[in-house]
Amino acid sequence: MPSDSPQHSVPLPPVFQPLLPDDPREVGGYRLFARLGSGGMGRVYLSYTPGGRPVAVKVVRPEFAEDGEFRRRFAQEVSSAQRIHGLYTAQVIDSGGLDSGAPWLVTSYVPGPSLQQVVREHGALPVRTVLLLVGGIAEALQAIHSVAVVHRDLKPANVLVAADGPRVIDFGIARAADATALTGTGYRIGSPAFMSPEQAQGGPITPATDVFALGSLTAYVAGGAPPFGDGPDSAVLYRVVHEEPDLGGVPPALRELVARCLAKAPQDRPTPPELIRAAREHPVVGGQLRFGEDWLPGRVNTEITRRADLPRTPPTPLPVPEAAPVPTVVPVPTMPSAPPLVPAPVPAPAPAPAPAREEPHPAPRGGVSWRTLLVVVLVALLAGTAGGLALMRGLQKDDGGASGQAGPTASGTRDGANAGGGDRVPSSPPPSATRPGASASPRESAPAGGYVAVYENRELSSPSSDYGFDLPNGRVAPSGTPATFVDPTADGLRLDTDFDAYIGRSDPLTAQQCADGIDRSPAARLGWEDLPDGRVFCARNRKDRSIAVVRVVSHDTGSAAVRLSIGYYRHGG
Known part of the structure; x- marks a missing residue:
């Protein structure tokens, strides 16, 4: 299918996606509230500054972070990006993580969809809207180029649409990724449909490179399809370098402006200030570029409203194994000292005493000695009955007791209802004594x-x-x-x-x-x-x-x- 053709049958996904088990819960001191998306460079999350302003936190993939040249370029490009203060760019606020192996950067949050999402969901945009976009994006490029940065990857996915105009994101970061060895092992930096001829041929990258990308982007949002078509990357790049763009779907009122941006020679393309002037002087906008309430179609404004409804509640923490509850400690009856053991045959089990009172006779041979009971009581007081039961069973074996002999056991003492078989040790521990994480019946979940x-x-x-x-x-x-x-x-x-x-x-x-x-x-x-x-x-x-x-x-x-x-x-x- 055409890589950027509109889609109308797919239901809208949630804007703020829940954090996955392998997502971090905090990055550089920023608590993460939701996942905003992911791409070839990494994942993007929603967070807030200490003062409550929403921000987007981008965490770079570890594959890039392992490359030393990437880390050097990343730090350099982020430093340059923080000097960009254009009104149509997403401000870079913070960065870090180079030493920890997970570089990240923080930008202002833009409550709006990308141009790619807008065209996919709603189709091509009106001429007036496109002209306003050209003026805003050109002003963003002017601010980016003023600090000697070239975007290198200007495409519909890197332009967000807000109520007061577009915002260009991810400027300069492509240069850091372009330095890594991963670009030679399957990772491609830049999108072929929006690359310039000099980019495709490995030539010098200049501000005119971004102007060519803006021309391709304009053709896409105005006509609903990229000007150099669709297909394998190699075929698209060949057309970018050797063939003229297909502007048949672009409204006639915009074709001349788009064609100038798509000139093969960089020196033949207009500069960002010239593009701003051309957009402002176009008769459709009436001589001024103003982002009023009607600059976008109503259906796109709905998308902005969805993204402005921010989650304020932190995500539910991952489930952790519940600790075994501490049961109520039941005092163990004091018993007289057991008589010395004599080498004689083991007598038959005596009837169990009535639970109402205790007989003062000595415990049968094989019962639990007073020393054992004293230890059990101390352990029970400190760790709960469950721990005392476990220790008592072990000590009972050490004292030479037979499991079938009569005598007051912990289970019999604790539960008078088991009078007939209360001295039988259960073959499996009670639920409260189950090790953390174990479950007799796994919780049912979605397939x-x-x-x-x-x-x-x-x-x-x-x-x-x-x-x-x-x-x-x-x-x-x-x-x-x-x-x-x-x-x-x-x-x-x-x-x-x-x-x-x-x-x-x-x-x-x-x-x-x-x-x-x-x-x-x-x-x-x-x-x-x-x-x-x-x-x-x-x-x-x-x-x-x-x-x-x-x-x-x-x-x-x-x-x-x-x-x-x-x-x-x-x-x-």
């Missing part, structure tokens, strides 16, 4: 870690690259339509950009194992060299967190024909 199967083990076949797979509905559909999320190619499987993937090493693979694998080691691509027949991979939708677990049944690289066995799981039911 597969909170995922509910929509369908499972459904085998589907695509005869060629002309047909792809509609994962949510479990069917085959023509490639390039909004219905397909996985399309076969001669090189592998092309996954929609709204999905993250993980290639498993075992079969079967559960939905929860897939989610953990994506968070730990996401796959950069799904090439046939990593997907032999029988191999299992999975994909997770970033929006609704649904998961597809896919096994490659067979494939033919020549015709791109492939047969897959698919299971689809909805998160949270």
Whole structure:
């Protein structure tokens, strides 16, 4: 499917997602309240400053943090970013974690969706809205470039939409990631559909690079599709470098402005101040750029309202094993000293005394001595009856007592209802004495870690690259339509950009194992060299967190024909 085509059938996911078991609860002194999202660079969480202002905390993936050059560049870029004070940028407030192996940075929280989410959910935006966006983003670039920083990864996902205008995020961080050795092992910094020709060819990066990206972004929000199309990264980058953009879906009133930004030569592109002036002088906006209440369509304002309703209650802590309750201590009756043991046959068990009163006769041989009882009483007072019972059983064995002999036992003393068999030691400890974490009957939970199967083990076949797979509905559909999320190619499987993937090493693979694998080691691509027949991979939708677990049944690289066995799981039911 086109990587950035609008989606209308998928229900809106929760804005503030609960923290997962492997999420931290605090980062650099910032208590985390919810998960806002995740991407190739790391995870983003909601927190608050000590004074109560909401902030976004981004924790970088450990894979990047292990690289020394990344840490050096990260510190440098964050330092530069903190000097950027544009009104259309998300202010970088704090950073740290370089020494602990988990770098993080804190920015102001923007209560609004990304442009990518807006176009996916609601389609292309009106011309006036697009012009206001161009003016705001160009002003953000002007502020970024003023401190000698180039964004390098300006794309719809890195522009948030607020009630008073756009906010550009993640500026300069791509340069730090670009320095790591991971970029040569499957990680790609930058999005091909929004890269400039010089970026694609490894040429010098200048502020004009960001202007080209702004041109691609403008074409996308105005026309609903990226100007250099869709497909494998190599094909998109080839078109970026060698072909003219397809602006057929862009309204005529915007085509000239977009075309200037998409000039192949950097020197032929307008500067951010020139873009601001061009947007302001456009007749549609009437000579002024003002972000009033009507600058966005009403349906997008609803999205902003959802994100402004912030959670103020910290997340529920992870369940911890309950400590065994301390039972009421029951005094143990004092008994006279036992007579000296004599080597004689063991007598038959005597009838148990009536519980109403105690007989003053000596305890039968094999009973518990006064020394033992004294120890039990002390232990019971200190640790509770459960500990005393356990110690008493051990000492009773040490004293040579037989388990079948009569005599007052702890259980008999504690519960008169067991008069007939109160001296029998239970074969298993009572619930209060169970070790922490143990449970006789496991608590019932949602299947597969909170995922509910929509369908499972459904085998589907695509005869060629002309047909792809509609994962949510479990069917085959023509490639390039909004219905397909996985399309076969001669090189592998092309996954929609709204999905993250993980290639498993075992079969079967559960939905929860897939989610953990994506968070730990996401796959950069799904090439046939990593997907032999029988191999299992999975994909997770970033929006609704649904998961597809896919096994490659067979494939033919020549015709791109492939047969897959698919299971689809909805998160949270």
